[in-house]
Every structure is written in C-alpha cells, then in structure tokens.
Amino acid sequence: MAISRNQLVKELEPGLNALFGLEYKQYENQSAEIYVTESSDRAFEEEVMLSGFASALVKPEGSGVAFDQAQETFTARYTNETIALAFAITEEAIEDNLYDKLASRYTKALARSMANTKRGRAKRNGLGRPHGGPDSH
Numbered sequence: 001m002a003i004s005r006n007q008l009v010k011e012l013e014p015g016l017n018a019l020f021g022l023e024y025k026q027y028e029n030q031s032a033e034i035y036v037t038e039s040s041d042r043a044f045e046e047e048v049m050l051s052g053f054a055s056a057l058v059k060p061e062g063s064g065v066a067f068d069q070a071q072e073t074f075t076a077r078y079t080n081e082t083i084a085l086a087f088a089i090t091e092e093a094i095e096d097n098l099y100d101k102l103a104s105r106y107t108k109a110l111a112r113s114m115a116n117t118k119r120g121r122a123k124r125n126g127l128g129r130p131h132g133g134p135d136s137h
Helices: 091-096 102-125
Strands: 044-050 072-079
Touching: 091 102
Parallel strands: none
Antiparallel strands: 044 072
C-alpha cells in the first residue's frame, strides 16, 4: 500500500518544528570483519569435509604397503534467500508535503532497514562462515 496524505497529516500543515526518527548514527558493517562473504547464483551451496587418512605406518622390509580409505564426513549446506522491501508514495502526498522530500527521506530509511536486516540475519543465522573455516572456533 502506498504512503498517502492520511499518514503524513502533520507534514501537510504549517508549524511543524522538526522531523525525527529516521536518522541515527550509522555503524560500519561489522559482520564483514567476522564472516567471509561469498557470492552465488544458485539456490544453495554445499561444502563437504573429507576425513583424510590415519597416520602412516612403518613398513617392515619385504612387506606390502598399508592402504587407508577416505570418505566424506560432514556436509554444510548454505541456502540462499532473497530479502526485499519497498515503499510507495502517492503523488498527492509528494505534492502536498511542506517540509521534506519524502522519497529521499524514505529511501535512506529503506537502506537502513536493509542493512539492519542483513546484520540481524548474520547474527542469528551465521551468514557466511568464520574466517579460517570450521576448525577455527
């Protein structure tokens, strides 16, 4: 639904002293310092951990070489998501507004919302993986 004049009543009347609530101190993208970000064009990506081999044995003279087997031990799946949000403003609300350029104000608020969403999802879901891989904990 579009933002209309009904939602901006005070901005349509003379005498408004200030608008506040959308501008706060910006913080840097702290998750970039913690997580490795990779791009993908697939619905999901998987990483498979291999077991490797046991320690090598001393081979007695004349005997055969020992063989070992490797296998897949752990699979991590990263499912990609599309996160989106938009806003619409009626033409009348833009024309009648006395104090501010609505589109630019709400565009900044939308950018902040998307940044907050990304940070929140990174904290909750472990977006990416910690530098150094699974053994770095």
